[in-house]
Amino acid sequence: MNPNCTQKLQCYFYQLSWAAFLELEVYKQKMSLWPSNIHLQDYSEPNESWSPEMRQLYDQYIALCEVRTDGGEVKTGPWQKLPSYNRTLKHGIVAAQRPKTIDPRARLFTRNVEEKGAAFEYVVFMNDQERRCVCVFQSGHLLEGPPGYVHAGAVATMFSTVTTTLSMLFGRVLTANLNLNFRSPVPLGSVSLIHSAVDKVEGRKIFVTCRMTSIDESKLYTDATALFLSGKLGHVFGTKSV
Protein backbone atom coordinates (compact mmCIF):
# COMPACT_ATOMS: atom_id res chain seq x y z
CA MET A 1 0.00 0.00 0.00
CA ASN A 2 1.14 3.49 -0.76
CA PRO A 3 2.98 4.77 2.35
CA ASN A 4 1.42 8.19 1.74
CA CYS A 5 -2.05 6.79 2.30
CA THR A 6 -2.48 8.34 5.70
CA GLN A 7 -1.34 11.73 4.50
CA LYS A 8 -3.70 11.43 1.57
CA LEU A 9 -6.52 10.48 3.88
CA GLN A 10 -5.87 13.50 6.01
CA CYS A 11 -6.90 15.43 2.91
CA TYR A 12 -10.12 13.48 2.56
CA PHE A 13 -12.50 16.28 3.23
CA TYR A 14 -10.48 18.47 0.94
CA GLN A 15 -11.36 16.06 -1.89
CA LEU A 16 -7.85 16.76 -3.18
CA SER A 17 -4.91 14.69 -4.27
CA TRP A 18 -1.74 15.27 -2.32
CA ALA A 19 -0.19 17.06 -5.32
CA ALA A 20 -3.16 19.38 -5.52
CA PHE A 21 -2.81 20.04 -1.82
CA LEU A 22 0.77 21.19 -2.31
CA GLU A 23 -0.42 23.29 -5.23
CA LEU A 24 -2.87 24.94 -2.88
CA GLU A 25 -0.11 25.61 -0.39
CA VAL A 26 1.63 27.60 -3.15
CA TYR A 27 -1.55 29.58 -3.65
CA LYS A 28 -1.86 30.24 0.05
CA GLN A 29 1.72 31.21 0.75
CA LYS A 30 2.80 32.99 -2.39
CA MET A 31 -0.30 34.38 -3.97
CA SER A 32 -2.54 35.11 -0.99
CA LEU A 33 -5.48 33.70 -2.90
CA TRP A 34 -6.86 31.62 -0.05
CA PRO A 35 -10.43 32.84 0.49
CA SER A 36 -10.50 34.72 3.76
CA ASN A 37 -13.87 33.27 4.77
CA ILE A 38 -12.55 29.71 4.89
CA HIS A 39 -11.15 28.73 8.26
CA LEU A 40 -9.50 25.37 8.55
CA GLN A 41 -11.01 24.42 11.87
CA ASP A 42 -10.77 20.71 12.63
CA TYR A 43 -14.32 19.83 13.64
CA SER A 44 -13.29 16.39 14.92
CA GLU A 45 -11.39 17.81 17.90
CA PRO A 46 -13.04 17.37 21.31
CA ASN A 47 -15.37 20.17 22.41
CA GLU A 48 -17.57 20.92 25.41
CA SER A 49 -20.64 19.27 23.83
CA TRP A 50 -18.99 15.84 23.92
CA SER A 51 -20.37 13.45 26.51
CA PRO A 52 -17.97 11.60 28.83
CA GLU A 53 -18.52 8.42 26.77
CA MET A 54 -17.56 10.25 23.57
CA ARG A 55 -14.44 11.69 25.15
CA GLN A 56 -13.46 8.35 26.66
CA LEU A 57 -13.66 6.58 23.30
CA TYR A 58 -11.72 9.41 21.65
CA ASP A 59 -8.95 9.11 24.26
CA GLN A 60 -8.93 5.34 23.83
CA TYR A 61 -8.24 5.55 20.10
CA ILE A 62 -5.91 8.54 20.40
CA ALA A 63 -3.76 6.35 22.69
CA LEU A 64 -3.43 3.90 19.78
CA CYS A 65 -2.17 6.59 17.42
CA GLU A 66 1.28 6.58 19.00
CA VAL A 67 3.25 3.65 20.40
CA ARG A 68 6.32 3.72 22.62
CA THR A 69 9.02 1.17 21.80
CA ASP A 70 11.01 -0.72 24.43
CA GLY A 71 13.77 1.84 23.88
CA GLY A 72 11.41 4.64 24.84
CA GLU A 73 11.07 5.93 21.28
CA VAL A 74 7.66 7.24 20.23
CA LYS A 75 6.44 5.92 16.87
CA THR A 76 3.31 6.21 14.79
CA GLY A 77 0.78 3.65 15.97
CA PRO A 78 -1.62 1.49 13.96
CA TRP A 79 -4.37 4.10 14.11
CA GLN A 80 -4.48 7.66 12.79
CA LYS A 81 -7.02 10.33 13.65
CA LEU A 82 -8.33 12.07 10.54
CA PRO A 83 -9.10 15.80 10.64
CA SER A 84 -12.49 17.03 9.42
CA TYR A 85 -13.27 20.43 7.89
CA ASN A 86 -16.49 22.07 6.87
CA ARG A 87 -15.70 22.47 3.21
CA THR A 88 -13.38 21.22 0.51
CA LEU A 89 -10.02 22.81 -0.19
CA LYS A 90 -10.85 22.33 -3.83
CA HIS A 91 -12.91 25.45 -3.45
CA GLY A 92 -9.72 27.26 -2.54
CA ILE A 93 -8.18 26.59 -5.91
CA VAL A 94 -11.33 26.69 -7.97
CA ALA A 95 -12.62 29.81 -6.27
CA ALA A 96 -9.36 31.57 -7.09
CA GLN A 97 -9.66 30.54 -10.72
CA ARG A 98 -13.41 30.78 -11.18
CA PRO A 99 -14.70 32.90 -8.30
CA LYS A 100 -18.14 33.40 -9.82
CA THR A 101 -18.92 29.73 -10.39
CA ILE A 102 -18.43 28.50 -6.83
CA ASP A 103 -20.86 29.37 -4.04
CA PRO A 104 -18.66 30.61 -1.16
CA ARG A 105 -21.39 29.64 1.31
CA ALA A 106 -21.14 25.92 0.42
CA ARG A 107 -20.45 23.69 3.43
CA LEU A 108 -19.87 19.99 3.87
CA PHE A 109 -23.26 18.49 4.74
CA THR A 110 -22.06 16.82 7.94
CA ARG A 111 -20.34 19.98 9.22
CA ASN A 112 -22.88 22.61 8.22
CA VAL A 113 -24.08 23.54 11.73
CA GLU A 114 -21.80 25.79 13.77
CA GLU A 115 -23.48 25.12 17.13
CA LYS A 116 -21.40 22.51 18.90
CA GLY A 117 -23.22 19.28 19.68
CA ALA A 118 -26.36 20.25 17.76
CA ALA A 119 -25.93 17.96 14.76
CA PHE A 120 -23.14 15.52 13.80
CA GLU A 121 -20.29 15.23 16.29
CA TYR A 122 -17.89 12.59 15.06
CA VAL A 123 -14.27 11.63 14.69
CA VAL A 124 -12.81 9.01 12.38
CA PHE A 125 -9.77 6.89 13.19
CA MET A 126 -8.10 5.00 10.34
CA ASN A 127 -6.10 1.79 10.42
CA ASP A 128 -4.70 1.70 6.90
CA GLN A 129 -2.67 -1.47 7.46
CA GLU A 130 -5.84 -3.38 8.25
CA ARG A 131 -7.90 -1.37 5.75
CA ARG A 132 -10.51 -0.48 8.33
CA CYS A 133 -11.66 2.52 10.30
CA VAL A 134 -13.82 3.37 13.27
CA CYS A 135 -15.96 6.43 13.84
CA VAL A 136 -17.15 7.66 17.22
CA PHE A 137 -20.46 9.44 16.62
CA GLN A 138 -22.63 11.54 18.92
CA SER A 139 -26.00 12.61 17.51
CA GLY A 140 -27.34 16.07 18.27
CA HIS A 141 -30.88 17.35 18.70
CA LEU A 142 -31.10 18.59 15.10
CA LEU A 143 -30.91 15.05 13.68
CA GLU A 144 -34.31 13.86 14.83
CA GLY A 145 -36.57 11.50 12.88
CA PRO A 146 -39.09 9.62 15.06
CA PRO A 147 -39.51 11.47 18.38
CA GLY A 148 -36.42 10.88 20.47
CA TYR A 149 -34.55 8.94 17.76
CA VAL A 150 -32.10 9.74 14.97
CA HIS A 151 -33.50 10.19 11.44
CA ALA A 152 -32.73 7.24 9.13
CA GLY A 153 -31.27 9.77 6.69
CA ALA A 154 -28.83 11.01 9.31
CA VAL A 155 -27.79 7.42 9.99
CA ALA A 156 -27.34 6.89 6.23
CA THR A 157 -25.29 10.10 6.10
CA MET A 158 -22.86 8.79 8.70
CA PHE A 159 -22.56 5.48 6.81
CA SER A 160 -21.88 7.38 3.60
CA THR A 161 -19.25 9.52 5.34
CA VAL A 162 -17.43 6.67 7.05
CA THR A 163 -17.41 4.25 4.10
CA THR A 164 -16.31 6.99 1.68
CA THR A 165 -13.50 7.99 4.03
CA LEU A 166 -12.31 4.39 4.15
CA SER A 167 -12.53 3.81 0.41
CA MET A 168 -10.40 6.90 -0.20
CA LEU A 169 -7.45 4.69 0.79
CA PHE A 170 -7.59 3.86 -2.93
CA GLY A 171 -7.63 7.48 -4.17
CA ARG A 172 -10.58 9.43 -5.48
CA VAL A 173 -13.80 7.44 -5.38
CA LEU A 174 -17.44 7.67 -6.30
CA THR A 175 -20.24 6.05 -4.27
CA ALA A 176 -22.06 3.55 -6.49
CA ASN A 177 -24.24 1.71 -3.97
CA LEU A 178 -25.18 1.95 -0.32
CA ASN A 179 -27.39 -0.81 1.09
CA LEU A 180 -28.56 -0.18 4.65
CA ASN A 181 -30.34 -2.52 7.05
CA PHE A 182 -31.88 -0.61 9.93
CA ARG A 183 -32.04 -3.04 12.86
CA SER A 184 -32.90 -0.76 15.76
CA PRO A 185 -33.51 3.01 16.10
CA VAL A 186 -30.65 5.12 17.46
CA PRO A 187 -31.57 7.19 20.56
CA LEU A 188 -31.14 10.91 19.92
CA GLY A 189 -28.17 12.29 21.83
CA SER A 190 -26.50 8.91 22.27
CA VAL A 191 -22.95 7.95 21.31
CA SER A 192 -22.39 5.07 18.92
CA LEU A 193 -19.52 3.32 17.20
CA ILE A 194 -19.31 2.87 13.45
CA HIS A 195 -16.87 0.21 12.28
CA SER A 196 -16.07 -0.11 8.61
CA ALA A 197 -13.75 -2.46 6.70
CA VAL A 198 -12.72 -3.08 3.11
CA ASP A 199 -14.21 -6.41 2.13
CA LYS A 200 -12.58 -6.88 -1.27
CA VAL A 201 -11.25 -4.96 -4.26
CA GLU A 202 -11.98 -6.02 -7.83
CA GLY A 203 -10.44 -3.73 -10.44
CA ARG A 204 -11.97 -0.30 -9.90
CA LYS A 205 -14.61 -1.69 -7.52
CA ILE A 206 -14.12 -1.38 -3.77
CA PHE A 207 -16.53 -3.34 -1.58
CA VAL A 208 -16.93 -2.06 1.97
CA THR A 209 -18.90 -3.26 4.98
CA CYS A 210 -20.03 -1.08 7.86
CA ARG A 211 -21.99 -1.40 11.09
CA MET A 212 -23.23 1.02 13.73
CA THR A 213 -23.56 -0.23 17.31
CA SER A 214 -23.95 0.98 20.86
CA ILE A 215 -20.62 1.89 22.48
CA ASP A 216 -20.33 -1.50 24.21
CA GLU A 217 -21.15 -3.09 20.83
CA SER A 218 -23.93 -5.16 22.41
CA LYS A 219 -26.67 -3.52 20.31
CA LEU A 220 -26.58 -3.41 16.52
CA TYR A 221 -28.34 -0.30 15.21
CA THR A 222 -27.66 -0.55 11.48
CA ASP A 223 -25.39 -2.50 9.15
CA ALA A 224 -24.62 -1.86 5.52
CA THR A 225 -22.58 -2.69 2.47
CA ALA A 226 -21.22 -0.06 0.12
CA LEU A 227 -19.68 -0.15 -3.33
CA PHE A 228 -17.29 2.51 -4.61
CA LEU A 229 -15.65 3.10 -7.96
CA SER A 230 -12.10 4.42 -7.93
CA GLY A 231 -10.03 6.01 -10.65
CA LYS A 232 -10.50 9.00 -12.93
CA LEU A 233 -13.88 10.51 -12.28
CA GLY A 234 -13.59 13.76 -14.22
CA HIS A 235 -16.20 12.63 -16.75
CA VAL A 236 -18.66 12.12 -13.90
CA PHE A 237 -18.12 15.49 -12.29
CA GLY A 238 -17.68 17.38 -15.56
CA THR A 239 -14.05 18.36 -14.96
CA LYS A 240 -10.95 17.21 -16.79
CA SER A 241 -8.45 17.65 -13.99
CA VAL A 242 -9.79 15.20 -11.40
Next chain:
Amino acid sequence: MNPNCTQKLQCYFYQLSWAAFLELEVYKQKMSLWPSNIHLQDYSEPNESWSPEMRQLYDQYIALCEVRTDGGEVKTGPWQKLPSYNRTLKHGIVAAQRPKTIDPRARLFTRNVEEKGAAFEYVVFMNDQERRCVCVFQSGHLLEGPPGYVHAGAVATMFSTVTTTLSMLFGRVLTANLNLNFRSPVPLGSVSLIHSAVDKVEGRKIFVTCRMTSIDESKLYTDATALFLSGKLGHVFGTKSV
Protein backbone atom coordinates in the same frame (compact mmCIF):
# COMPACT_ATOMS: atom_id res chain seq x y z
CA MET B 1 -57.98 1.90 1.39
CA ASN B 2 -58.90 3.90 4.42
CA PRO B 3 -60.56 7.15 3.20
CA ASN B 4 -58.77 9.02 5.99
CA CYS B 5 -55.40 8.17 4.52
CA THR B 6 -54.75 11.63 3.20
CA GLN B 7 -55.65 13.24 6.50
CA LYS B 8 -53.42 10.77 8.25
CA LEU B 9 -50.61 11.53 5.86
CA GLN B 10 -50.98 15.20 6.54
CA CYS B 11 -49.92 14.26 10.03
CA TYR B 12 -46.88 12.38 8.78
CA PHE B 13 -44.25 14.63 10.21
CA TYR B 14 -46.13 14.66 13.45
CA GLN B 15 -45.56 10.88 13.66
CA LEU B 16 -49.01 10.73 15.18
CA SER B 17 -52.19 8.82 14.54
CA TRP B 18 -55.22 10.93 13.77
CA ALA B 19 -56.70 10.09 17.18
CA ALA B 20 -53.57 11.30 18.89
CA PHE B 21 -53.75 14.48 16.84
CA LEU B 22 -57.25 15.14 18.19
CA GLU B 23 -55.98 14.37 21.67
CA LEU B 24 -53.36 17.02 21.17
CA GLU B 25 -56.00 19.50 20.07
CA VAL B 26 -57.62 18.99 23.47
CA TYR B 27 -54.33 19.76 25.14
CA LYS B 28 -53.86 22.87 23.06
CA GLN B 29 -57.34 24.26 23.43
CA LYS B 30 -58.34 23.26 26.94
CA MET B 31 -55.16 22.87 28.88
CA SER B 32 -52.82 25.39 27.23
CA LEU B 33 -50.07 22.81 27.38
CA TRP B 34 -48.82 23.34 23.84
CA PRO B 35 -45.17 24.34 24.16
CA SER B 36 -44.89 27.97 23.20
CA ASN B 37 -41.65 27.46 21.30
CA ILE B 38 -43.26 25.17 18.72
CA HIS B 39 -44.64 27.00 15.73
CA LEU B 40 -46.53 24.99 13.17
CA GLN B 41 -45.00 26.59 10.12
CA ASP B 42 -45.50 24.58 6.95
CA TYR B 43 -41.98 24.44 5.49
CA SER B 44 -43.22 23.06 2.18
CA GLU B 45 -44.94 26.30 1.19
CA PRO B 46 -43.20 28.35 -1.56
CA ASN B 47 -40.65 30.90 -0.39
CA GLU B 48 -38.31 33.41 -1.99
CA SER B 49 -35.44 30.91 -2.19
CA TRP B 50 -37.30 28.72 -4.65
CA SER B 51 -36.03 28.83 -8.20
CA PRO B 52 -38.49 29.39 -11.09
CA GLU B 53 -38.23 25.66 -11.95
CA MET B 54 -39.14 24.69 -8.37
CA ARG B 55 -42.11 27.05 -8.34
CA GLN B 56 -43.30 25.89 -11.77
CA LEU B 57 -43.31 22.25 -10.69
CA TYR B 58 -45.09 23.16 -7.46
CA ASP B 59 -47.78 25.01 -9.41
CA GLN B 60 -48.09 22.10 -11.82
CA TYR B 61 -48.88 19.62 -9.04
CA ILE B 62 -50.99 22.07 -7.05
CA ALA B 63 -53.20 22.36 -10.12
CA LEU B 64 -53.81 18.61 -9.86
CA CYS B 65 -54.96 18.85 -6.25
CA GLU B 66 -58.35 20.20 -7.24
CA VAL B 67 -60.47 19.35 -10.25
CA ARG B 68 -63.46 21.18 -11.65
CA THR B 69 -66.36 19.04 -12.84
CA ASP B 70 -68.40 19.78 -15.98
CA GLY B 71 -71.00 21.36 -13.70
CA GLY B 72 -68.40 23.81 -12.37
CA GLU B 73 -68.08 22.11 -9.01
CA VAL B 74 -64.61 22.02 -7.43
CA LYS B 75 -63.60 18.60 -6.09
CA THR B 76 -60.52 17.07 -4.52
CA GLY B 77 -58.15 15.98 -7.28
CA PRO B 78 -55.97 12.87 -7.50
CA TRP B 79 -53.03 14.59 -5.79
CA GLN B 80 -52.71 16.10 -2.33
CA LYS B 81 -49.95 18.39 -1.11
CA LEU B 82 -48.61 17.27 2.26
CA PRO B 83 -47.59 19.85 4.86
CA SER B 84 -44.16 19.60 6.48
CA TYR B 85 -43.17 20.77 9.96
CA ASN B 86 -39.87 20.97 11.76
CA ARG B 87 -40.73 18.67 14.62
CA THR B 88 -43.22 16.07 15.72
CA LEU B 89 -46.48 16.89 17.45
CA LYS B 90 -45.76 13.87 19.62
CA HIS B 91 -43.46 16.18 21.51
CA GLY B 92 -46.46 18.32 22.30
CA ILE B 93 -48.13 15.54 24.22
CA VAL B 94 -45.04 13.90 25.59
CA ALA B 95 -43.43 17.16 26.60
CA ALA B 96 -46.54 18.06 28.57
CA GLN B 97 -46.44 14.70 30.35
CA ARG B 98 -42.70 14.27 30.68
CA PRO B 99 -41.18 17.72 30.16
CA LYS B 100 -37.76 16.71 31.46
CA THR B 101 -37.30 13.72 29.18
CA ILE B 102 -37.80 15.45 25.85
CA ASP B 103 -35.27 17.91 24.44
CA PRO B 104 -37.32 20.96 23.40
CA ARG B 105 -34.61 21.88 20.90
CA ALA B 106 -35.13 18.69 18.86
CA ARG B 107 -35.89 19.35 15.20
CA LEU B 108 -36.74 17.14 12.25
CA PHE B 109 -33.43 16.49 10.46
CA THR B 110 -34.66 17.71 7.06
CA ARG B 111 -36.10 20.94 8.50
CA ASN B 112 -33.41 21.89 11.00
CA VAL B 113 -32.04 24.94 9.19
CA GLU B 114 -34.09 28.12 9.47
CA GLU B 115 -32.37 29.97 6.60
CA LYS B 116 -34.58 29.58 3.55
CA GLY B 117 -32.98 27.76 0.63
CA ALA B 118 -29.82 26.83 2.57
CA ALA B 119 -30.52 23.12 3.02
CA PHE B 120 -33.50 20.95 2.04
CA GLU B 121 -36.28 22.73 0.17
CA TYR B 122 -38.91 20.19 -0.78
CA VAL B 123 -42.58 19.52 -1.10
CA VAL B 124 -44.31 16.14 -1.34
CA PHE B 125 -47.48 15.48 -3.33
CA MET B 126 -49.34 12.24 -2.65
CA ASN B 127 -51.59 10.23 -4.94
CA ASP B 128 -53.10 7.73 -2.53
CA GLN B 129 -55.32 6.07 -5.14
CA GLU B 130 -52.28 5.09 -7.16
CA ARG B 131 -50.15 4.53 -4.03
CA ARG B 132 -47.39 6.82 -5.27
CA CYS B 133 -45.98 10.24 -4.52
CA VAL B 134 -43.68 12.81 -6.04
CA CYS B 135 -41.32 15.19 -4.31
CA VAL B 136 -39.93 18.38 -5.81
CA PHE B 137 -36.53 18.95 -4.21
CA GLN B 138 -34.15 21.90 -4.37
CA SER B 139 -30.74 21.40 -2.74
CA GLY B 140 -29.13 24.25 -0.83
CA HIS B 141 -25.48 25.18 -0.32
CA LEU B 142 -25.30 23.44 3.08
CA LEU B 143 -25.79 19.99 1.53
CA GLU B 144 -22.44 19.74 -0.22
CA GLY B 145 -20.41 16.55 -0.63
CA PRO B 146 -17.97 16.63 -3.55
CA PRO B 147 -17.32 20.26 -4.57
CA GLY B 148 -20.40 21.58 -6.36
CA TYR B 149 -22.45 18.43 -5.80
CA VAL B 150 -24.94 17.15 -3.21
CA HIS B 151 -23.61 14.82 -0.46
CA ALA B 152 -24.66 11.18 -0.96
CA GLY B 153 -26.01 11.28 2.61
CA ALA B 154 -28.28 14.21 1.74
CA VAL B 155 -29.56 12.27 -1.28
CA ALA B 156 -30.15 9.24 0.98
CA THR B 157 -31.98 11.50 3.43
CA MET B 158 -34.42 12.64 0.75
CA PHE B 159 -35.00 9.01 -0.30
CA SER B 160 -35.64 8.08 3.33
CA THR B 161 -38.06 10.99 3.73
CA VAL B 162 -40.04 10.36 0.54
CA THR B 163 -40.30 6.57 0.87
CA THR B 164 -41.28 6.81 4.54
CA THR B 165 -43.93 9.39 3.69
CA LEU B 166 -45.39 7.07 1.06
CA SER B 167 -45.31 3.97 3.24
CA MET B 168 -47.23 5.83 5.95
CA LEU B 169 -50.29 5.22 3.77
CA PHE B 170 -50.35 1.96 5.76
CA GLY B 171 -50.07 3.56 9.21
CA ARG B 172 -47.03 3.77 11.44
CA VAL B 173 -43.97 2.25 9.86
CA LEU B 174 -40.35 1.48 10.56
CA THR B 175 -37.63 1.61 7.90
CA ALA B 176 -36.03 -1.84 7.61
CA ASN B 177 -33.92 -1.46 4.46
CA LEU B 178 -32.86 1.27 2.05
CA ASN B 179 -30.81 0.20 -0.98
CA LEU B 180 -29.50 3.13 -3.03
CA ASN B 181 -27.81 3.09 -6.44
CA PHE B 182 -26.05 6.37 -7.11
CA ARG B 183 -25.98 6.77 -10.90
CA SER B 184 -24.86 10.37 -11.31
CA PRO B 185 -23.99 13.18 -8.86
CA VAL B 186 -26.65 15.83 -8.20
CA PRO B 187 -25.49 19.42 -8.91
CA LEU B 188 -25.67 21.57 -5.78
CA GLY B 189 -28.47 24.13 -6.04
CA SER B 190 -30.37 22.21 -8.71
CA VAL B 191 -34.01 21.11 -8.62
CA SER B 192 -34.83 17.44 -9.00
CA LEU B 193 -37.88 15.19 -8.99
CA ILE B 194 -38.23 12.19 -6.69
CA HIS B 195 -40.89 9.68 -7.71
CA SER B 196 -41.82 6.88 -5.35
CA ALA B 197 -44.35 4.04 -5.65
CA VAL B 198 -45.54 1.12 -3.55
CA ASP B 199 -44.32 -2.00 -5.33
CA LYS B 200 -46.07 -4.63 -3.24
CA VAL B 201 -47.37 -5.36 0.25
CA GLU B 202 -46.84 -8.71 1.96
CA GLY B 203 -48.26 -8.88 5.47
CA ARG B 204 -46.48 -6.22 7.50
CA LYS B 205 -43.88 -5.68 4.77
CA ILE B 206 -44.22 -2.74 2.40
CA PHE B 207 -41.89 -2.70 -0.61
CA VAL B 208 -41.31 0.71 -2.16
CA THR B 209 -39.33 1.89 -5.18
CA CYS B 210 -37.97 5.39 -5.64
CA ARG B 211 -35.95 7.36 -8.19
CA MET B 212 -34.46 10.86 -8.33
CA THR B 213 -34.11 12.52 -11.72
CA SER B 214 -33.52 15.89 -13.34
CA ILE B 215 -36.73 17.90 -13.71
CA ASP B 216 -37.20 16.83 -17.35
CA GLU B 217 -36.61 13.24 -16.15
CA SER B 218 -33.93 12.74 -18.81
CA LYS B 219 -31.15 12.19 -16.28
CA LEU B 220 -31.34 9.54 -13.55
CA TYR B 221 -29.40 10.62 -10.46
CA THR B 222 -30.22 7.82 -8.02
CA ASP B 223 -32.68 4.96 -7.73
CA ALA B 224 -33.51 2.86 -4.72
CA THR B 225 -35.70 0.23 -3.14
CA ALA B 226 -36.94 0.46 0.43
CA LEU B 227 -38.59 -1.98 2.81
CA PHE B 228 -40.81 -0.87 5.67
CA LEU B 229 -42.52 -2.74 8.48
CA SER B 230 -45.96 -1.56 9.52
CA GLY B 231 -47.99 -2.24 12.63
CA LYS B 232 -47.39 -1.83 16.31
CA LEU B 233 -43.89 -0.56 16.87
CA GLY B 234 -43.99 0.34 20.55
CA HIS B 235 -41.57 -2.45 21.43
CA VAL B 236 -39.07 -0.96 19.02
CA PHE B 237 -39.30 2.57 20.32
CA GLY B 238 -39.67 1.57 23.94
CA THR B 239 -43.18 2.95 24.36
CA LYS B 240 -46.43 1.12 24.95
CA SER B 241 -48.79 3.63 23.39
CA VAL B 242 -47.62 3.64 19.77
